Each structure stands twice: as C-alpha cells, then as structure tokens.
Amino acid sequence: MPALTLAPAQPATTPRPLPLPAGGHADFFERIQAYNREVGRCSRCLFDVNTPHISFDDAGVCNYCHTCDQLEADHPTGKEGELILEKQIDEIKKAGKGKDYDLVVGVSGGCDSSWLIVKAKEWGLRPLAAHFDNTWNTTTATRNIHTVLEKLNVDLYTHVVDNEEFNDITRAFIKAGVIDIETPTDIALATTLYQACAKHKIKYQFEGHSFRTEGIGPLGWFYIDGKYVDSVVRQYGNYRQHRFKTFPNLTFARFMKYVVVDRVKKIRPLYWMDYHKEDAKQTLADEYGWEWYGGHHLENRFTTFLHSYYAPRRFGLDTRVVGYSALTRSGQMQRDEGIRLLTEPFHFDDEIVGIVKTRLGFSDEEFEETLRAPRAHWRDFKTYKPRFERLRPMFRIMAQMQLVPMSFYLKYTSKDGI
Ligand SMILES: [Zn+2]
Numbered sequence: 085m086p087a088l089t090l091a092p093a094q095p096a097t098t099p100r101p102l103p104l105p106a107g108g109h110a111d112f113f114e115r116i117q118a119y120n121r122e123v124g125r126c127s128r129c130l131f132d133v134n135t136p137h138i139s140f141d142d143a144g145v146c147n148y149c150h151t152c153d154q155l156e157a158d159h160p161t162g163k164e165g166e167l168i169l170e171k172q173i174d175e176i177k178k179a180g181k182g183k184d185y186d187l188v189v190g191v192s193g194g195c196d197s198s199w200l201i202v203k204a205k206e207w208g209l210r211p212l213a214a215h216f217d218n219t220w221n222t223t224t225a226t227r228n229i230h231t232v233l234e235k236l237n238v239d240l241y242t243h244v245v246d247n248e249e250f251n252d253i254t255r256a257f258i259k260a261g262v263i264d265i266e267t268p269t270d271i272a273l274a275t276t277l278y279q280a281c282a283k284h285k286i287k288y289q290f291e292g293h294s295f296r297t298e299g300i301g302p303l304g305w306f307y308i309d310g311k312y313v314d315s316v317v318r319q320y321g322n323y324r325q326h327r328f329k330t331f332p333n334l335t336f337a338r339f340m341k342y343v344v345v346d347r348v349k350k351i352r353p354l355y356w357m358d359y360h361k362e363d364a365k366q367t368l369a370d371e372y373g374w375e376w377y378g379g380h381h382l383e384n385r386f387t388t389f390l391h392s393y394y395a396p397r398r399f400g401l402d403t404r405v406v407g408y409s410a411l412t413r414s415g416q417m418q419r420d421e422g423i424r425l426l427t428e429p430f431h432f433d434d435e436i437v438g439i440v441k442t443r444l445g446f447s448d449e450e451f452e453e454t455l456r457a458p459r460a461h462w463r464d465f466k467t468y469k470p471r472f473e474r475l476r477p478m479f480r481i482m483a484q485m486q487l488v489p490m491s492f493y494l495k496y497t498s499k500d501g502i
Contacts, residue, residue, distance in 0.1 A: 129409035130422045136304040148300060152413055155295050155355070165356035172351060173207050179287040185212040187288040188280045190273060191233070191240070193225030194383045196292035198232045198374055199364040200353065204290060205236050211290070214241040214280040216273040216332075218250060220386035224377045231373040241280040245272065246330040253313070253331060254386070255444040256321030261460040263399050266390050267308045268331070275332035278342040287348055291489075294354035297361045299410030303495060305401065307462040307469075310334040315466040336468055349486045360416075389440050392430040398455055402426060472496045 124133045127144035139147045159165065180186030189204055191197045191213045204211040213233055233240055250268070257265040277289050310333045317323045342348055368374035377383050395401040408425055411417035441451050472479065476497040483493035 125423075126409075128419070129412050130405050130419070130426060131302065131409055132405075135302045137302065148302065148409070149413055151300060152295055152410075155300075159355040161356060161358045165358075169207075169353060169356045172353075173209065176209060176288045176351075180210065183286065184210075184284050185239075185286055186210045187290055188212050188214050188241070188277050188286050189290045190277050190292070191215050191229050192383055193221065193228035193377075194292075195361060195365050195368065195374075195376075196294065196298075196354065198228060198368055198372070199359075200290050200292045201232060201236060201238055202368070202372065203353065203357075205238070211238055212241055212280055212284060212286065213238050214277050215243075216269065216276040217242055217244045218269045218272065218384070218386065219245065219247050220384050222377060222383055222385055224375050225383035228374050228377075228383075232368070235372050241276070241283070243272065243276040243279065243332055244330075245332075246326070249326040249328070249330055251444055252321045252326060253317050255446075256317045256319070258394075258444065258446075259320045259454060260316045260465070261454075261457055262316070262462060262465075263395060263401065263459075264306050264308065264312070264462060265394060266387060267306070268313050269384075269386070270308050271310055271313055271334050272332050275334045275338065278334075278338075278346075278348060279332065281348045282342070282346060287346075289348060289350045291350055291352045292354060293352050294359050295410065296354075296414045297359060297407070297410055297416070299406040299413075300491075301403075301406050305403070307467070309468045309472075309496075310336065310339070312462055312465055312467040319465070336471065343482060343487045347487060350489055351486065352489075385436050385439060388433065389436050392433070393437055394455075396430055399459065402430075469496065473499055 125131065126138075126140065126146035126149060128149045129146060131138055131146050131148055135146075135148070137147070141150070160168075176186050186209045187204065189197065189200050189211045191201060192215070201211060201213060213229070215229060229240070232238075253268045254265065257268065280286065281289065313333055314323075314328075314335075317328075365374075365376055369376065391403050395403055405426060408417060408422040412419045412422045440446075441448065446454065476493075479488060479493045479497045482488045483490045
C-alpha cells in the first residue's frame, strides 16, 4: 500500500482547532461532520492527520495502532492471561491477610467498573468499592452503584464534595478557557481511592481501563495534576473562600506518600482478559439489576457535557474517535461503520447544557461569551510537569514496580510526551 500523503499536523499540544460557530450549534456540528468525512485517516483505525503526535508507517497505519499492538503483545489474554492474573490475585490475597479488605475498586455506576467488582468477588477477593461523588451523577449511575454493591455485599467508601465548592472549581476551569474541565474530578477520584486504601491499610487498587474497548487517548488532549487545579482555581475561582476544604486535591506530597510510603499498587485486570463489553452489560443487567445509561461517558452529566458539547463546540474535538478506533482495531467494529458513526450528530442534550449554566451560575450571555473567549492551554498555568520531568528516572522505577501506571511515566515525565 502506498504511503499516505499527509497534511502538516497541528502543533503537538493543540487539539484540532476549528473555527468557532458563526451560525449556532447546528452549523458547527455540520462542519465537524463534513470534516470527518473529508480528512485523511489511519488505514486501520479512525485517528486522523491532526491527532497530536500522530505518525504513519508505509502502510498508512498510525503509531497509536502500533502502541496498541505492543500492549496486546505485552498483555496476553486466554489461558496465559489467566495465569498472570491468578498470580496477581494470590499476591493481593496475601497482602490482605488480617485486614478488612484486599483491595479498592473505583466505581462509577458504569459498565467497566461494575464488571470489575463482579469479577473481584468471583475471584474470591474482598473488595472495598470507592466513589468520588462530584454531585453530577445521573440517577441511573447512582442506582447502579447501590444495586450492584448490595447484591454482591460490597461496602462503599464515598467522598462527597461540597456542592458550592465544587461548582466554583468547575466554573473556574470553564472560565480559564482550558479543555481539561474534568481534571478536578479525575484528581479527586485518584485521591479518594488512595484515601480509602490509607484508611484500611489496603495495598492494591483495580482500575477498569481496557485499551481494547476504550482505546488510548491521543497524547496531549487532556492534562491532569494537582498543582494545575490549584493554579486555575486561584486565578479564576474563589479559592480564598473555600481553600479546598472538601475537595481532595492530590498535592505532590500526598501523591508521594501514597506511592512511596504506602506503596499502593494499581492493577488493570481487563488488560489480561477477553473482555466483551456487550456481554458484560448483558450479564450485569440480567443478574445484578444494572441498567445501561445510553453511551460511553454518559453516566455523569458533566462528563456528557464535556464530550458531547464543550469539547466539540469549544475545541472542535470529537472524543468519540478514541472508542470507535479501539473497537475498529480489535475487530469489534467495521472501520466503515466507525467512520459513519463519526458523521452522526453528537448525543447532546440541551437540558444538560441548561443544568450546567444554572448550577454554575452563568447567565446565557455570560456563558456564550465565555465559550467564545480565547482558548487557553494547561501550559499557561503552574503544574507539576517540570518536577515530573526532573524526577523521570525515579518514576521509571516506580512504573516498573506498578506503583504508578506506565502511561503516567511515558506521558508525564517526558519533555515531549504531551
Ligand atoms: Zn491507527
């Protein structure tokens, strides 16, 4: 196959910029759809030439597909995967002896995390479920969490943040003009899981990520760190009023305590399993009273707002491409079908946009103005990134010991990783 002729890629850290809408949302979404139809893509997945850090081989296959192939090679499933998982499960059980629980599993009410709880119980583990309630859950998600846990007799550790305080933090991120408006939730979730571990002296966490069904997000789309949250909120929020009284920020000192002193390990069991999401959904529904909430990322209203409205509208970013690409690579979806799905309108709900405006105290005009204001980037704020880069050799060892995810080491400690 001949090599693709590629248009020059966008600067590495900038999500594909599209012109802001001239004639309202419909017009803008149409432009994205037209763009999706015309643009050059990887010959195997759906990533296009403007994906940050993308490169192609002579067959037009992108580097993200090659990374996934490497992950496949490093994480066998079937009998081999089973044996590796069994060994890990034995270690977890050994470390849990004499304690109330063997491990912490983060739950969201979504399919992957609910499935992990079911599997943990099947494997004879004693999980403690942990949840960060950012107060934007859908009722279906909340019901799912409680129904599944009650059925399996699993305890729940929840961190609930003060509504006003979290609204201020979220509003600050939107006003800052950055894309990472879910960073506060991601940081708080990580802290909550560590807190649950610290409280019960637990040494292991399960993470529900699967590169086969969820894929790998392009480097540089989103950035997460505690200092970034602090910096944005000090600049655009009412930090003086709440001083993160209930928001569990992950400072560098806390992060080091959890990984170096407590030595909590993160494990991704789905990497070693033949995980079929549709089958998992069916079993969860039939046997555990779990309910499908209609789409990836849709269990939380703010997540829905980010992926179906804010990212496409403000940054021209269609995050659906990540999941569809994963399914295309693993043969669970035809490539043509993926391309067709990308031309479909976003599942966006006016009601959710209305809720975001009301809850965060934006008037219609202020909200429109904010969404049209110049965009900013995480590099415009203070972050731990320079420190992560300086400590790269230490994080390499930590990643090898499973104390931090390998993806953290590769992305956050490299000068050109993100
Ligand atoms: Zn690809």
